[in-house]
Amino acid sequence: MGHVIREGDDVLLFLDRRRTYLVRVERRAFHTHKGVVQLGELVGREYGTRIRSSAGVEFVALKPNVRDHLFKMARGTQIIYPKDLGLIMIYTGVGPGSRVVEAGTGTGALTSVLAYYVKPSGRVYSYEVRPEFVEIASKNLERAGVLEYVELKNKDITEGIDESGVDAVILDLATPWLVVPHAYSALKGSGSFASFSPTIDQVVKTVKALREHGFVYIETVECLLRGIRAEEGRTRPETLMTGHTGYITFARKGLRT
C-alpha cells in the first residue's frame, strides 16, 4: 500500500552493480543481454520485487533514488560524481529550504541533486548559456520529479546573477573565477560558494579571485573513492579506480568592512 509500482513509474532494474537500467514501467517488453523483461508484470507489485527475464535471469525492481537518477542523466556527458556532490551538500550546508544559484545546468545532473535537497520550500536558480541544454535538463528534471523546485535560466552567469540574498552559489563551468564577483553580490553574508573544476589552473584562478573579493574560509579538496571487494578469504580493493574527477573549492562570504 503506497509503496507499489504503478504504470508510468520509473524503476531501476538491477542486475548487478555494473548493470542497472532506469526504465519507465509500461505494458511493453524491455530487451537486455540477459533476456526480455515484461515490464507490465511489475505493475501493482511492491518496490524491491524480483522479476525473471525470458532467459530466467533475475532482476530486482528498485525505486530509483537521487543517485540513480544522477547516473542515468549523464549519458555520455561529464557529470559531477556522487562523491563530489555529497561533499558539496555537506560543506555548503545546502538543505531543505535553501535558495541556491547554480551554473552551468548542463543535462541537469547537479541541478537535480540540489533540487532534491532544497525541497519543498527551497529553490534552485540554474543558469545555462546553451539553449539546447536547457531543454534536455528540463526533461531530465521532470523525470526525476524535481522540476518544480528549479528555475531554469538561459543566461550567461559570467555576466551577472539576477538573484540576491541566496544561501549558496555552486558552479560547474569552465571559468568559475569570472563568476566570483557576481557570486559575492548574490550571496547573503556568510553564504556558501562551491566550485568544481577538473584542472588545477582553474582552481588557482578561482582561489585568487575569492581572496580578492572578500571571501573567507577558502579551501580546496579532492575526493578519491575506492571500491572494496569484501569477501572472506579474498578481500581487496578494486583494481581499477577513478584517479581524478575534479577539485572542489569552497568559500564563505565575509562582509567587507
Add this chain to the structure above:
Amino acid sequence: MGHVIREGDDVLLFLDRRRTYLVRVERRAFHTHKGVVQLGELVGREYGTRIRSSAGVEFVALKPNVRDHLFKMARGTQIIYPKDLGLIMIYTGVGPGSRVVEAGTGTGALTSVLAYYVKPSGRVYSYEVRPEFVEIASKNLERAGVLEYVELKNKDITEGIDESGVDAVILDLATPWLVVPHAYSALKGSGSFASFSPTIDQVVKTVKALREHGFVYIETVECLLRGIRAEEGRTRPETLMTGHTGYITFARKGLRT
C-alpha cells in the same frame, strides 16, 4: 533584515581554516589566543560581519551550517567525517521527508546531519544503548536546531527495530552485522542500508550478512579526502592527510521471492 545576528544565536567565529569557534552570542567576552572578542557587539549585525579582538585580530562571524555543527559536536569522540556523511546522504537518497533509522546515536553527530536533511516532514529514529549519550545527543541536537525531527531511543538496536517501512537504516556501531536482519525487517522494499566501520573485518561480516538476508546492490567504498594549497607559483597538496576514517557499505532491500 532577517539575516542578522541575535542574542542567543550560535555563531562560528572564523579566524582561519584551523581555528574556528562555535560560540553563543551573549553580552560577554570570549577569550582566544588572539585576544578578547566582545560577543555582544555582534548583536544586530549581519552574518558574515568582521569583528576585531582586543589584540586587533579580525574574526568573521559566520552562521554555522550543518558541517560546522558536526565538527563542534565531536569534542574528542570519533565521529563520521563530513566526506563520509555526504556519500551516505547521496548513496542512500536520504532527503526531505525520509524516515530513517539510525544507530548508535553517540554524541548525535550523524543524527544531526540526517535530521537536517529529512526535515521538515521526515523523521530520524536514533538508537543508543548508553543512557549518558542519549542525554548528550539531546543537548547537541537541540543546539543544532534539529531535535524536533528526531526520536531518541535508549535501546539496543541489535535486539530489534521498532519501526517498519522506513526508507533507510544507517549504522555507525561496532557490530553492524547483528543489525542486518532487523534492518531488513524495518526497511520498505528497495530501501537503503548504509554502515560505517573502521575495520575491514567488520565490513566482511556485514557484507556476508547482507548477502544472506536478501539485500542487493551491495557495495563497499572508502573515501579519501586530500586538501590542496592553491597559490600561484606554489600549488601543492597538503602534506598531512587523514589516511583512513572507515569503510562504508551500502545495500538495497530486495524482496524475497
Add this chain to the structure above:
Amino acid sequence: MGHVIREGDDVLLFLDRRRTYLVRVERRAFHTHKGVVQLGELVGREYGTRIRSSAGVEFVALKPNVRDHLFKMARGTQIIYPKDLGLIMIYTGVGPGSRVVEAGTGTGALTSVLAYYVKPSGRVYSYEVRPEFVEIASKNLERAGVLEYVELKNKDITEGIDESGVDAVILDLATPWLVVPHAYSALKGSGSFASFSPTIDQVVKTVKALREHGFVYIETVECLLRGIRAEEGRTRPETLMTGHTGYITFARKGLRT
C-alpha cells in the same frame, strides 16, 4: 662510440607513453599501426636516435632499462608493478652484492629486477614449483641480460629453502605465511623479509606468522601511483588509475633469545 645500436640488441621503440615496443634489431621490417619500421637502419646509430616509419611517423630507439624489460616480461600475466618493486628494493636494502631468495619465479619479472640490482657479485635464488615457468623465466632473464646472476630452482619453497645466511627473502606467491619459518632459517640475523600479496587475508596470515617466528620491524604498506598531466593551463591528474595492485609486508629477522 660504445653507445651504438648493434645487430642483435634489444631496443625499445617509443611512439608515445602508451605505445612502446621491445624489439630485437635485425635486418627485418617491424610492422606497427603507424607504418613499417626497417629495424636494420638502426644498426650503427646511437641509442636515442629517431627513425621514421613508412607512414612518416617518428619512433625513438631507446635502450631498454630494467623497467622496460619488466613491462615486456608481463605478457598477460600479473606482475609486481615497478612502483612496488622500487619500494621492495629500498625497504629491504637489496643491492649490489646481496644474496637473495625469491619465490615464485613466474615469468621472471621480479627476478630480473633483483638480479639487476645484486650484480655483479650478488646472487638470486629463485624458486618456482611449475616447471613450464622455469623455462619461460630462463628465456626472459637471458634476454634481459641477467641470467648469470640467478639460480633458477624448480622447487616448492613452502617445503623449505636450501640456502642459509641470505640477506633477503622476497615472496610473491599465494601462501607466503607457509614460507615464513623457512625464511627465518634462511636469513642471516637482521636480514630482510618482503612479501607482496593482493588480498588483505594473505597479509593478516603472513603478519601473524612473522610475529610468531621472531621477526621484528613488521610493517605493511600499499603504494598508490597517480599519473599527472602537466600542461600549462590544463594540468590535472590522469582520470584513470590503478586502485590496487597489492599490499607489501616487510620484516627483519631478530634473533631468538
Add this chain to the structure above:
Amino acid sequence: MGHVIREGDDVLLFLDRRRTYLVRVERRAFHTHKGVVQLGELVGREYGTRIRSSAGVEFVALKPNVRDHLFKMARGTQIIYPKDLGLIMIYTGVGPGSRVVEAGTGTGALTSVLAYYVKPSGRVYSYEVRPEFVEIASKNLERAGVLEYVELKNKDITEGIDESGVDAVILDLATPWLVVPHAYSALKGSGSFASFSPTIDQVVKTVKALREHGFVYIETVECLLRGIRAEEGRTRPETLMTGHTGYITFARKGLRT
C-alpha cells in the same frame, strides 16, 4: 663469523616501528626513554641480537640498510622519501655501474641511495651550491659507507654540468627547469632524467623545458604510501598518512634529428 657486530659499527637499535636509533657501537651507555643500553655488550654478538636496557625493555640490534641510513640522514631537513627513491631507481634504471649526475646534494640522502646502487663500478657526481652542505653530506656518506663512489662538487648545476655521456641526471632542487638543457648535454642518447618537486608549478615548467629540449617519454607521477595495521579482527589502514611529498617527472633523451 662475518656477520657479527664490531666496535665502531653502526647499528640500528629497534624498539618499535616509530622508535629506532642509529648508534655507533662503542663501550658506552646509550640513554633512551626506556632505560640505558650498554652498547659495549653488543660487540661480538650477531646482528639481529636482542639486548635489554636497564629498564628491562628489549631492543633489537639491526644492521642498518640503505633506508635506515636515509632516515637518519634527514635530521629535520626535507628529504626525498624512500617510496619516491624506489620509484626513481626503477624508472631511471640506475643500478650497478651507472654514472649518475645528481643535484642538490643537501645532507646527502638521495646521494647515499644512488651511490649504494651504482657501486662498485658506477659513480655519482653530486652538485651542491652551498658549501656547508657539502661538508655535512661528506660526513653522512662516509658513515653510510658509500663516500668512495661519490664525487661531491661545490658548484651551481644551473650553470652547467661538467660530465658527459652519463646514464642519468637526477634532480631535487628548486628550479629543475634551468638544469634541463645541461642535463640534455650531459646525458648519453636514451639516458634518463628524473626530477623531484613539491609544487605543481615546478612540474609544469620542467615538463615544458623537457618538451622543448628533445626529451621523450616524459611522464609525471605522484606516489602515495599508506600503512596498514594488519591484525586479525581489527585490520585497517593507519589513520594518519603523508598526503604529499612531491611529484616526480621522468624523461628520456631522444637525439635531435
